[in-house]
Amino acid sequence: MNIQIPQLYYSKLMRAIVEFDMINDGDHILLGISGGKDSIFLAYAMAILKKRLHKDFKLSALTINPQFRDENGRPALFDIERARDFMAELEIPYDIIDVDIAGTIENTPEKNPCFTCAFFRRGAMNRYALEHGVNKIAYAHHHDDAVETFLMSLLYSGQLHTFTPVTYLDRTKLTVIRPLVYFRESEMVDAIHIHGFDPVKSPCPHDGNTCRQEVKELIATLGETIPDVYDHLGAAMRKGALGELWPATKTRAEMRQTYFEYKNK
Secondary structure, three states, rough: OOOOOOOOHHHHHHHHHOOOOOOOOEEEEEEOOOOHHHHHHHHHHHHHHHHHHOOEEEEEEEEEEEEOOOOOOOOOHHHHHHHHHHHHHOOOEEEEEEEOHHHHHHOOOOOOOHHHHHHHHHHHHHHHEEEEEEEEEEOOOOHHHHHHHHHHHHHHHHHEEOOOEEEEEEOOOEEEOOOOOOOHHHHHOHHHHOOOOOOOOOOOOOOOHHHHHHHHEEEEHHHHOOOOOOHHHHHHHHOOOOOOOOOOOHHHHHHHHHHHHHHHH
16 A cells, blocks of 8 residues: 655644654554544554654554444444455554443443443453553544543533543553544544545444534534634643632631631630
8 A cells, every 4th residue: 555644644643743752662552443534544644654753663453342232132233344454555463352342331321331331442452452562552532532522521520631642551551642632533534535444334322422422512513603612622721721710629627717717706
């Protein structure tokens, strides 16, 4: 495969790699591949970096098949096998493993299915990485994902939080990198014409009906009346953007002395 990438895309990719120092000599990087537009572009982009960068690193790729079932109890269509040829053309060793995440979700109906799925996917990726001498895992999260996560955290948990471009996992000693953090989702859609791979449809029964989708639509709606809302959310994610906030809530014990000073003469 003669892999090429527009200069704008390469510049955004390199900005993330350089700014957050994502790749070092001797790295073995495992790519998380769902078969969707984002992870397919991640594989394509990392293959380009493998050829162009003066860094000695290895790439591998893994798909976790969560074994979802359709409404009739049959295995949901997950046409991921056709990704094998694409990965072979990119010269990236590729594996697919089955993990019964669907069964876990069914057995824990009280928990959020998206949280459960993400938790067990990460666990499976980490185990595979440790078993195969991998020291870094690359995920295909883009800038829209980060902004949506930031707003979701505020709305659903009352915290200001999003994922970081590089995350070190103390427990496993693995490092997670996200090389696509400067790409917009629309660029991922356009990238289909660059790499030529038709994305695999997600087998998730909740696809398109999640809290993330609601927040995505909320940002789009707000953007109709506040044109800069997306850019402002993106700026608010950065350290140094924090303005004046209320102090942390005090406990009754912390307020006891002051309380009695008000009450006692």
